[in-house]
Amino acid sequence: MIISCQNVQKYHGAQLVLSDITFDIRQGEKIGLIGRNGCGKTTLFRLLSGEERPDQGQISIRRGSIVGLLAQIQEADAQETVYAVLQRSFAEPLAWQSRLRELEQQMSGLDAGTEEAAWNRLLKEYGSLQEKFEAAGGYEIDSSIQRVAQGLGIAASQYDRVFASLSGGEKTKVGLAELLLRRPDVLLLDEPTNHLDMEAIEWLEQYLQTYEGTVLAISHDRYFLDAVVRKVVEIEDGEAITYHTNYSGYQIEKEARLLQQFADYQEQQKKIKQMQESIKRLIEWGNRSNPPNPSFHRRAASMQKALDRMVKVKRPVLERKAMDLQLQQDDRTGNQVVILDQISKSYGSRVLFTGASDILRYGETTALIGGNGAGKSTLLRMILGQEAPDSGSCALGSRAAVGYLAQEAVPEDGKLSVLRYFREEAGLEEGEARGQLARFLFFGSDVFKDITNLSGGEWTRLRFAVLMHRRPNLLILDEPTNHLDIDSREALEEALEEFPGTVLAVSHDRYFINRCFGKLWSIEDGRFHAFSGNYEYYKEKQAEKAAARSSETEAGGSKAGGPPKSASARSNSSTPPASSRKPLTAVRWEEEIAAAEERVSRIDAEMLEPSIASDALKLAELQHSRDAAQAKLDDLYTTWMNEAELI
16 A cells, blocks of 8 residues: 545635545556546645645555656746756756766876875765666666657757746646656656647556556546556545546446445435334324323334434435537538648748648538647638648638637636626626526636636636637637546537537547547648548558558568568669568558549539539539549559459
8 A cells, every 4th residue: 555545624715625535545556536627636636745734534655655746837947948857857866977077087186096095985985876876777867868758749959948938838748757757656647648749648658557656647538547547536526436447447337336326325215214204103103192102202212313323325416517518500601611722831941731732521520630839720820810821722611600719728817707708708698698607517606706717627618608609610629628527528529519510620639539520630740631530540540551661661671581682682673572562552542542532522512512503514514524533533443453453
């Protein structure tokens, strides 16, 4: 056992946040701490890290254990660089290294013959320090920093930047890297995936799976929870419920537990009602007796004592209130909603992407993915007309009414209350506005909170309330699930599934993408790609392409079944070995056929446009183009089948 919480209670002012928290954590366990926004998860982390003390109950942490907490606000000296922050984890070995350099200088100035005593003393200290430095991994400090920083997507070009100049997300990422490098006995991670791209999230999952210490992570990322944790602690109504499984197993177990608890509650209520009726009858019989019979009253009192001592089963809440998001549109757009035509964007010598072309059609749901800094938000701004491309064109279709949810923090200078902000944005009377806000979990006095005091999840819910009121037909969402708890994420997913309009969203939430999106736009290595399918299918195809490239590399270096070729033999060889031809041919034909199919689909969609349906000349031109495109597609299929038979 490394941590034990027994009947922990914590107040914030007069508000009881944690009422009865009891659970145990064993060495090496990977645990997910989940619960709705505001349930007290971060408060519990502050208690476990020692920042705060419980008002009642006891928290026991094994003596000598080091607890590391990823702080929400990262602090650093004014001129401290990113690399200096990453080196904090190695403060002691670096101090030893500095002392070793001092000893080397001192020994170089001594004459071992005439100052033997001083020489031996320095040599002894040097040998002792060098042993400690080597045992602490001192010679691997730089490689360790590079491995973790690269895994989390911190570029080496950022090492010399002043830490204070970083954005909030960049600071959190550097803080996470510093914490992982410190390797504490207990890792407390509060939403560690919020500011990471997909590659960094997958790297972190693998890192934590093999981490020797104990991990306790607050997270609403359902894929992350399934990949990392083997135990779930849920905070609900101020209490902790433990499930010995991952997130998917927790969902099944919780539903079964709630149903059993409800059955137990109903059974107990039935028994309580029977006892209450019996007590009432006994009292009536005792009062009717002539003379009065005290034995009836004694039996009634005894039964009442038994009823008072009974441990009552709480009535479980089978369905808790969630964000009631219902997305509707006033009017639909034309068939073509967003048209990208060979657009490119660079900042100085840094190329974000070139030649981005695709059409987003009415009713399509498209997720825009890519690493941090790849240019996703820039592309959204160009679609919104807030930024111009360097070349090419970007246009919105006819009758497009955009609803944009930016990735923005709560305004620091905003003194408006939640109610006033919503009324000004939505133009509603107070009564109607309060009713609408209640649908987004702002109840009672919540509507009078300053927006500056809202949590990230509350601020996102408030902006969704405004967005819903505007009834757009094109939703452009930048990281919409960040800071939302799982219940709110599921409410958003259900709303998007029912939304008849078009959706374009930047997201790193793989569960969200898989559930709601049937098309992907990706920006990778300065190139834009459009892909039909969800994220799992995309990853599968990426793996196939990687395997094909690996086969091509191997084929270029060796004969099938033979030793590697010499350089001259490789340059003169024009025919790849049979073992490598098939995957290369398959990938090439798949791409060409997909492009031809897309061309036919585009023409079909254009022919259905209301403005073209009555234009006989234009329809004839399109039909001619379609016949040519279909003929090319048929030729591709025929050629592909013939080559497949030859192979």
